[in-house]
Amino acid sequence: MEKLKTFLKKVKAYLDEHEDIRQLVFFTLFSFVCFLIEYVTFFVLKFALKNVNEPFEWFIFSYKSGGLGEFIAFLMSNVVAQAATFILNRKKTFNSDNNIVYAASMYAVMVCGIIILNTWLGGVISDAVTEGTSIPQDFAAIIGKLVGSFLAFVISFLMSKFVIMRKSKNKGEEETLASDNAEVASDNAEVASDGEEVAAEVAATETTAENSSENE
Numbered sequence: 001m002e003k004l005k006t007f008l009k010k011v012k013a014y015l016d017e018h019e020d021i022r023q024l025v026f027f028t029l030f031s032f033v034c035f036l037i038e039y040v041t042f043f044v045l046k047f048a049l050k051n052v053n054e055p056f057e058w059f060i061f062s063y064k065s066g067g068l069g070e071f072i073a074f075l076m077s078n079v080v081a082q083a084a085t086f087i088l089n090r091k092k093t094f095n096s097d098n099n100i101v102y103a104a105s106m107y108a109v110m111v112c113g114i115i116i117l118n119t120w121l122g123g124v125i126s127d128a129v130t131e132g133t134s135i136p137q138d139f140a141a142i143i144g145k146l147v148g149s150f151l152a153f154v155i156s157f158l159m160s161k162f163v164i165m166r167k168s169k170n171k172g173e174e175e176t177l178a179s180d181n182a183e184v185a186s187d188n189a190e191v192a193s194d195g196e197e198v199a200a201e202v203a204a205t206e207t208t209a210e211n212s213s214e215n216e
Contacts, residue, residue, distance in 0.1 A: 026093040027157050030085065035149060038081030042145060045073035060116075063123045065130045065137045074122045074145070075115065082111040082156075089160055096165035106164045114155060118148035 015022035049069030056068040063071045086107050090096050096103060122144035129140035 023093055023161060024157070027089060027160070030088040030093060031153050031156075033088070034081045034085045037084050038077045038149070039145065041080045042073050042077035045076055046070060046141070049073060060120045061123055062127065064127055066123075066126055066141055070126070070141060071119065071123070074119045078115045078118050078148075078152075079111075082107075082114065082152075085156060086111075090165055094160060094165040094167070096167060098166055103164050107160075110156065110159050110164065114152045118145075118152060121148050121151075 015025060046066075046069065049072055052069035052072070053067035056063040056071045061071060086104070090103065122141070125144035125147055126137070126140045129135050129143055130137050
C-alpha cells in the first residue's frame with residue numbers, strides 16, 4: 001500500500017511538472033467516461049426506437065438500414081456526451097478561467113460541427129458496411145460510432161486546448177511565477193540544509209580538536 005501511495009505521488013508530481021501531458025491524460029480519462037455515457041445513451045435510444053425503422057434521408061444524412069430511430073440515437077447520444085465533456089474538461093482538465101459565454105458559444109459551434117460530422121459519417125459507414133455483406137446492421141452501427149468517436153476526440157482536444165478553454169494570460173503568468181517561486185524556495189531550503197550540515201561538521205571538528213587538546 002505504501003509503495004502504491006509513493007508511486008501515485010510520483011505520477012502526480014510528474015503530471016504537475018508536465019502540463020501538456022497532464023491535460024492529455026485527464027482529457028483521455030474524461031473522454032472515456034463520456035464515451036461510456038454516449039454508448040449507453042445510444043444503445044438505450046436505439047433499443048427504445050427499434051420500431052422507428054423507416055429509411056431516413058434529410059440534408060446530408062442518410063440512414064437506409066437503421067432508419068429514423070438510429071438517426072435519433074446517433075444525434076442525441078452525441079449531444080449528451082459533448083455536454084458532459086464540456087462540463088468535466090473546462091475546470092478539471094484545462095483549469096479554464098476565460099469567459100464562460102465565449103467558451104460555451106465556441107464549444108456549441110464545435111459540437112454542432114462534430115455532431116453533424118458524426119451523424120453523417122455514422123450513416124455512411126453503417127450503410128457501406130452492410131451493403132453487399134453479411135455483417136449485422138447493429139455491428140455496422142458500432143463501427144460508425146467508433147470512427148466518429150475517435151474523430152470527435154482529436155478535434156475536441158485540439159479545439160478545447162488552443163481555442164475554447166484557454167487560460168487567461170494573467171493566470172498563466174501567475175502560475176509560472178508561483179512555480180518559479182516554489183523552485184527558488186526549494187533551492188534556498190537545500191542551501192540552508194547544506195549550510196547546517198557544514199556548520200554541524202565544523203562544530204564537531206572543533207569539539208574533537210578541543211577534546212584532543214585537553215587530553216594532551
